[in-house]
Amino acid sequence: METIIIFFVLIFTVAFMLLCLCFFLWLSLSKKYKEKIEKKFYNKLIRVCEKELIYIEYYNNVYDLSKIKEISPSLKNKGNLACGRYIYYVKPEYDTPLNRINHKLPKIQLLKNNNVWTLAHELGHHFCIKKNDFTEKGADKYIKILARRHLDIFDRIILGIEIFIYSR
Numbered sequence: 001m002e003t004i005i006i007f008f009v010l011i012f013t014v015a016f017m018l019l020c021l022c023f024f025l026w027l028s029l030s031k032k033y034k035e036k037i038e039k040k041f042y043n044k045l046i047r048v049c050e051k052e053l054i055y056i057e058y059y060n061n062v063y064d065l066s067k068i069k070e071i072s073p074s075l076k077n078k079g080n081l082a083c084g085r086y087i088y089y090v091k092p093e094y095d096t097p098l099n100r101i102n103h104k105l106p107k108i109q110l111l112k113n114n115n116v117w118t119l120a121h122e123l124g125h126h127f128c129i130k131k132n133d134f135t136e137k138g139a140d141k142y143i144k145i146l147a148r149r150h151l152d153i154f155d156r157i158i159l160g161i162e163i164f165i166y167s168r
């Protein structure tokens with residue numbers, strides 16, 4: 001009787017350890033896979049920028065991007081600083097092809113180590129403003145549309161949580 005109990009405890013322990021191993025293997029694999037899909041999505045969005053004739057400018061840090069020379073105490077919280085920015089002509093009367101070339105507009109400003117969700121948000125502004133939507137929420141919601149347009153269903157499932165969070 002005792003040997004049977006020991007046998008079952010042993011089997012249970014080994015099975016549990018195997019399950020843990022599989023779980024961590026799956027976690028690390030899916031993280032790597034997620035990064036691969038995010039990279040693919042990023043490259044597709046860069047191509048969209050090229051098609052839409054959007055200039056992209058890169059900055060080393062949030063302070064350069066926000067054009068802040070010194071960090072004031074109120075801005076110590078990085079949450080107050082933008083990680084990306086979309087710039088366009090506000091006044092339609094100045095919006096001529098020549099003015100766009102001279103001022104490199106429209107343009108997206110990004111940090112050098114930006115991620116796909118920032119780029120998608122700024123690109124969201126580009127398409128929303130075409131429809132007279134200047135809101136942050138509109139740009140966020142557009143991330144879902146960009147994902148639907150440029151990722152297949154399987155990739156969208158893998159990035160499902162991120163798409164849900166960033167496009168709320």
Ligand SMILES: [Zn+2]
Nearest residue numbers: 121125136139
């Ligand atoms: Zn925004």
